[in-house]
Amino acid sequence: MNPLTVKINDHLTYIGVNDRYTHLFENMWPLPDGVSYNSYILDGGEETCLLDCVKIPSVGEFLDNISSVLNGRKLDYVIVNHMEPDHTSSLPTLLEIYPDIKIIGNKKTTRFLKNFYHITDNIIEVKEGEEVQIGSTSLTFYMTPMVHWPESMVAYEKSTGILFSQDAFGGFGTLDGSIFDDEINFEFYKDETIRYYTNIVGKYSVQVIRALDKLAGLDIQMICPDHGPIWRKNPEVIIDLYAKLSKQETENGVLIVYGSMYGNTEKMAEMIGKSLANEGIKNIRIRNIAEYPLSNLIAESWRYRGIILGCPTYNVGLFPPMDHFVRTLTKQNMKNHTLGYFTNYSWGGGAEKEFAAFAEKCGWDLLEAQPNVMGDPKEADIETLNQLGKEMAQALKEAFKDEY
Numbered sequence: 001m002n003p004l005t006v007k008i009n010d011h012l013t014y015i016g017v018n019d020r021y022t023h024l025f026e027n028m029w030p031l032p033d034g035v036s037y038n039s040y041i042l043d044g045g046e047e048t049c050l051l052d053c054v055k056i057p058s059v060g061e062f063l064d065n066i067s068s069v070l071n072g073r074k075l076d077y078v079i080v081n082h083m084e085p086d087h088t089s090s091l092p093t094l095l096e097i098y099p100d101i102k103i104i105g106n107k108k109t110t111r112f113l114k115n116f117y118h119i120t121d122n123i124i125e126v127k128e129g130e131e132v133q134i135g136s137t138s139l140t141f142y143m144t145p146m147v148h149w150p151e152s153m154v155a156y157e158k159s160t161g162i163l164f165s166q167d168a169f170g171g172f173g174t175l176d177g178s179i180f181d182d183e184i185n186f187e188f189y190k191d192e193t194i195r196y197y198t199n200i201v202g203k204y205s206v207q208v209i210r211a212l213d214k215l216a217g218l219d220i221q222m223i224c225p226d227h228g229p230i231w232r233k234n235p236e237v238i239i240d241l242y243a244k245l246s247k248q249e250t251e252n253g254v255l256i257v258y259g260s261m262y263g264n265t266e267k268m269a270e271m272i273g274k275s276l277a278n279e280g281i282k283n284i285r286i287r288n289i290a291e292y293p294l295s296n297l298i299a300e301s302w303r304y305r306g307i308i309l310g311c312p313t314y315n316v317g318l319f320p321p322m323d324h325f326v327r328t329l330t331k332q333n334m335k336n337h338t339l340g341y342f343t344n345y346s347w348g349g350g351a352e353k354e355f356a357a358f359a360e361k362c363g364w365d366l367l368e369a370q371p372n373v374m375g376d377p378k379e380a381d382i383e384t385l386n387q388l389g390k391e392m393a394q395a396l397k398e399a400f401k402d403e404y
């Protein structure tokens with residue numbers, strides 16, 4: 001057998017691939033540790049079934065893996081749990097090589113298959129809770145809309161308790177060496193899993209909670225996601241992490257994000273950081289918006305209860321990178337945050353009004369001190385900056401009483 005495929009049990013084999021070439025996932029999100037596109041072959045004896053495909057640049061390796069596992073046997077089904085092209089762009093090539101294969105999806109999958117790839121034949125549509133026999137085994141399907149796309153669904157093999165969860169319970173990072181949770185150090189993957197969740201799935205946390213509630217009724221022994229490790233020993237670790245992230249249980253800490261052209265606003269950020277430290281706050285991150293990736297800023301915003309944003313006025317509004325960041329935050333549907341903001345100007349100002357509008361839109365607890373400084377901070381400005389730090393520290397001490 002091809003050593004790059006991994007036997008999971010007597011009738012299930014991993015045939016996924018690692019991608020260390022794509023720099024930006026969805027052409028947006030950095031991939032410093034790469035990403036895996038997981039795929040599986042289920043052997044039901046009489047019949048065989050492929051679960052999800054890989055991104056097209058890896059199609060050669062993918063097809064090699066498939067033929068080595070099939071070893072001359074026929075491929076009967078391919079399940080399309082999720083249509084995003086990181087899992088389907090190799091499907092048309094697969095169909096050229098295995099033209100008789102039946103595609104299992106749902107009503108929405110059919111529409112996507114036609115519009116993405118002009119595929120209209122040999123499609124089997126399954127509904128919520130429907131069971132499909134694959135030789136001597138069977139898969140039951142559950143719809144998980146918006147985790148991560150409208151057509152997303154999961155497949156559950158009840159005889160073994162294996163959940164094929166597509167994007168859910170996935171993370172960034174290639175599978176270097178082992179593919180199994182009990183043979184890796186998950187600490188290597190944890191931050192990249194959080195970044196994956198917050199960047200890719202987080203906006204749909206309400207739907208994630210709904211999906212988790214639905215799947216809670218299943219006896220899940222193993223999770224085979226479409227990205228990241230296979231959870232054969234402790235699936236509850238990833239279920240708990242997803243539950244925590246989807247409920248947006250923020251941690252005690254403050255993320256200060258600033259933009260600054262000539263250093264005045266940066267100085268304000270440093271002063272607020274000092275003020276927080278003087279109040280006993282230990283988890284403080286100060287990030288320069290022009291240097292630090294948006295992707296990581298989203299992950300850190302998700303994480304910390306306290307968010308303080310600052311920038312100079314630029315053409316009567318927010319400094320453009322900050323403008324982009326607050327728009328992104330507005331669309332993230334984030335909860336459980338305390339917000340502070342600070343601004344700098346030298347003409348007539350304007351950034352402060354746009355921060356105020358953002359504060360109203362996101363609805364987070366807003367701190368009263370809102371320093372707006374002309375150029376270099378003076379005595380009275382330093383007072384207000386300290387006040388902002390004190391108010392944030394107070395809010396954290398109330399929210400995390402047991403930590404003080």
Ligand SMILES: Cc1cc2nc3c(=O)[nH]c(=O)nc-3n(C[C@H](O)[C@H](O)[C@H](O)COP(=O)(O)O)c2cc1C
Pocket residue numbers: 259260261262263264265266311312313314315316317344345346347348349350374375
């Ligand atoms: C391109 C540009 C546009 C600006 N637009 C405004 C403005 O519309 N209103 C204003 O009050 N200040 C404006 N300023 C001035 C800056 O807000 C001010 O110099 C501030 O102190 C810069 O802070 P920094 O040192 O953190 O970069 C502008 C500055 C630049 C370079």
Ligand SMILES: [Fe+2]
Pocket residue numbers: 082084148149167
């Ligand atoms: Fe996806």
Ligand SMILES: [Fe+2]
Pocket residue numbers: 084086087167226227
């Ligand atoms: Fe994906």
